[in-house]
Amino acid sequence: MPSPQLQTVISFLRNRPIESADIPIEQARATFDAVANMFILPDDVVHEPVDVDGTPGEWISTPTAQNGLTLLYLHGGGYVIGSINSHRDLISRLARASGARALAIDYRLAPEHPFPAAVEDATKAYRWLLRQGVRPENTVVAGDSAGGGLTVATLLALRDAGDTLPAAAVCISPWTDLEIKGETMVTKKDVDPMIRPEDAKGGAERYHGNTDPSHPLISPINADLSGLPPMLVQVGTSEVLLSDSTRLAERAKAAGVEVTLEKWEEMIHVWHFFAFMLPEGQQAIERIGEYVRGKVPAIVHSG
DSSP: OOOHHHHHHHHHHHHSOOOOTTSOHHHHHHHHHGGGGGOOOOTTOEEEEEEETTEEEEEEEOTTOOTTOEEEEEOOSTTTSOOHHHHHHHHHHHHHHHTOEEEEEOOOOTTTSOTTHHHHHHHHHHHHHHHTTOOGGGEEEEEETHHHHHHHHHHHHHHHHTOOOOSEEEEESOOOOTTOOOTHHHHTTTTOSSOOHHHHHHHHHHHHTTSOTTOTTTSGGGSOOTTOOOEEEEEETTOTTHHHHHHHHHHHHHTTOOEEEEEETTOOTTGGGGTTTOHHHHHHHHHHHHHHHHHSHHHHHHO
């Protein structure tokens, strides 16, 4: 049985103003970033800006951080909005739960910077980490929504370039099909309070630009997923992106990838974002922390 707080979150989302496609992108970004005002970071959260080889970044950590365990986090926002600022609370919670030091980046956004800008920035950040002495086997790449799809695309690009891959990946409500072909885009459209299929289509067009949206680094659901590291996928059953996750898991397993798919009943898109008031959000975050620690056991036991 979902918590009473879930209905509060759903009511808030359903009653928020619907943003028209005519709204300037700068305004949409400012509005989304303003949600950060809802969050009060605990005093023990440390966040320090860093230049990630030309991309703005931020180290985020808590006292649980263990030497060497690193989380590279790629925020959501449909590739057109979102930032470190909007996701700092979520990232800090993931850092605390996992015992990792998290690196968040402000990768370039569309439509000013369409594909492959985001993939280029994410792969560059991973390589930057390794140049700082971070070990691949002690690193996990994670992201939500578009950042979840970008997580998979980043791993694919690194694999194809011959880079040593991280220990694992975590995809939260990942957007993996920018052709918008998933069946739940239709079957869940009346229960999803956050994403409208028409908005997803508009965001996809802004991101892929003149490139075919079926490109495997745009829609990693179409990629050969073989050789990728273990992957945790969490998704809510009330999401239009549900089938983006289930198909990703199916295809990854068929390619020999170790995949853990968790479908959370009645949860909405990236419910983790509301962990400050939603018990299920924090529970999912704690589960991610458990998963991450399990994939880098040497770090956990050495702490």
